[in-house]
Amino acid sequence: MSYITELMERVVKRNPGEPEFHQAVHEVLESLQPVIERHPEYISSGVLERIVEPERQIIFRVPWVDDNGRIQVNRGFRVQFNSAIGPYKGGLRFHPSVNLGIIKFLGFEQIFKNALTGLPMGGAKGGSDFDPRGKSDNEVMRFCQSFMTELFRHIGADTDVPAGDIGVGAREIGYLFGQYKRIVNRFEGVLTGKGINWGGSLARPEATGYGTAYFIEEMLKSRGETLKGKTITISGYGNVGTFFIQKANQLGGKVVTIADENGYVYDPEGIKGEKLDFLMDLWTIHRRPARDYAEKFGLKWVEGKAPWEVPCDIAVPTATQNELNLQNAQELIANGCTCVAEAANMPCTAEAVELFLKNNILFGPAKAVNAGGVSVSGLEMSQNSMRYSWSFEEVDAKLKEIMVNIYRKSSEAAREYGLEGNLVAGANIAGFTKVADAMMAQGIV
Numbered sequence: 009m010s011y012i013t014e015l016m017e018r019v020v021k022r023n024p025g026e027p028e029f030h031q032a033v034h035e036v037l038e039s040l041q042p043v044i045e046r047h048p049e050y051i052s053s054g055v056l057e058r059i060v061e062p063e064r065q066i067i068f069r070v071p072w073v074d075d076n077g078r079i080q081v082n083r084g085f086r087v088q089f090n091s092a093i094g095p096y097k098g099g100l101r102f103h104p105s106v107n108l109g110i111i112k113f114l115g116f117e118q119i120f121k122n123a124l125t126g127l128p129m130g131g132a133k134g135g136s137d138f139d140p141r142g143k144s145d146n147e148v149m150r151f152c153q154s155f156m157t158e159l160f161r162h163i164g165a166d167t168d169v170p171a172g173d174i175g176v177g178a179r180e181i182g183y184l185f186g187q188y189k190r191i192v193n194r195f196e197g198v199l200t201g202k203g204i205n206w207g208g209s210l211a212r213p214e215a216t217g218y219g220t221a222y223f224i225e226e227m228l229k230s231r232g233e234t235l236k237g238k239t240i241t242i243s244g245y246g247n248v249g250t251f252f253i254q255k256a257n258q259l260g261g262k263v264v265t266i267a268d269e270n271g272y273v274y275d276p277e278g279i280k281g282e283k284l285d286f287l288m289d290l291w292t293i294h295r296r297p298a299r300d301y302a303e304k305f306g307l308k309w310v311e312g313k314a315p316w317e318v319p320c321d322i323a324v325p326t327a328t329q330n331e332l333n334l335q336n337a338q339e340l341i342a343n344g345c346t347c348v349a350e351a352a353n354m355p356c357t358a359e360a361v362e363l364f365l366k367n368n369i370l371f372g373p374a375k376a377v378n379a380g381g382v383s384v385s386g387l388e389m390s391q392n393s394m395r396y397s398w399s400f401e402e403v404d405a406k407l408k409e410i411m412v413n414i415y416r417k418s419s420e421a422a423r424e425y426g427l428e429g430n431l432v433a434g435a436n437i438a439g440f441t442k443v444a445d446a447m448m449a450q451g452i453v
């Protein structure tokens with residue numbers, strides 16, 4: 009049995025009931041086969057065994073009182089996966105599906121994503137099975153305060169810097185920051201995604217969506233194309249989806265779908281102007297279903313289906329893990345789609361990714377495509393350290409440069425190992441080697 013197969017078996021056995029974590033580890037380890045053949049020191053130093061084991065995992069009780077005076081109990085998580093190249097960094101997800109396996113998969117991905125940005129950030133992720141949907145502002149505030157009352161002792165501007173993810177936006181970051189500051193009596197850059205007049209960075213809200221568009225432009229350039237005139241289908245319409253639409257429009261593309269777990273809207277004219285204005289707040293502020301958009305503008309609502317059946321040039325899953333499966337991938341290819349970019353974390357199943365690569369689809373993996381968000385988080389940390397703020401244009405220019413570099417590093421790493429055009433392998437290899445070399449330099453820790 010090969011070294012990689014044996015290690016993968018051990019990971020599955022040691023982490024039972026965590027299919028998303030297994031999937032994320034499997035994808036990375038598979039990409040590393042040619043790397044360990046050329047560099048046996050990655051085996052002898054035990055760096056692979058070490059990198060699949062989180063440095064620290066924290067699970068805690070989050071009790072809070074709802075508006076009816078009832079006591080509710082949620083579960084909180086913070087998985088501090090790897091600190092070889094910088095303080096732990098990664099978002100918090102509040103969603104009923106959250107469990108340890110989901111947080112571990114996200115934390116593991118974050119190690120390599122953060123390494124690709126070129127900024128000094130380790131990998132972590134956290135969150136809770138709390139569902140912010142249908143909760144009052146006061147309930148969300150009390151929940152966030154209780155969550156931080158435990159989390160504060162594990163984080164810090166030079167230790168671990170959380171941010172948002174699904175269900176955690178500007179409002180939640182505000183409540184979390186307020187409680188942290190109150191407990192430790194220090195105003196410090198302990199969270200990113202903060203409000204603009206209390207330490208936040210300009211262009212942080214835009215960063216993941218804009219970064220996705222910049223990365224797609226780089227992928228298309230390799231085939232002599234641009235976003236101009238392209239028809240694009242997307243799924244989510246939260247922070248990532250809405251700002252992706254805005255940038256795709258600026259670059260001449262046309263986005264024709266949005267979706268949620270119940271179905272999708274088809275808007276053949278493209279989402280723009282007052283329709284985009286309406287969409288911007290629909291989830292991020294109001295947490296309302298996608299159907300509202302169809303009803304408001306008299307558009308077709310397709311119940312119970314995913315948007316991947318709509319013919320497009322480019323498909324961009326922006327919602328959540330495993331939202332695009334093998335059948336969706338077959339349909340996209342049959343309908344002429346030539347480019348798929350993962351703007352969410354691990355949105356395509358392993359079978360879907362394999363089919364895209366086999367069919368020579370331009371495929372951008374999540375760790376590379378959606379790294380714009382955490383990149384601007386890294387820039388927010390720099391600005392906090394300097395006690396200074398850059399202009400929107402300065403941050404946006406740095407973001408663009410980072411995305412172009414991530415594309416270059418990933419495609420060069422793929423070429424170096426004879427896998428030209430395979431950005432999945434390239435991103436995994438480039439991210440891994442940076443972290444693994446740092447771990448080896450620091451000894452057996």
Ligand code: 2IT
Pocket residue numbers: 097098099100121169170171172173174200353378379381382383385
């Ligand atoms: O998945 C992600 O990269 C994020 N949710 C953002 C993490 C961050 O620290 O900005």
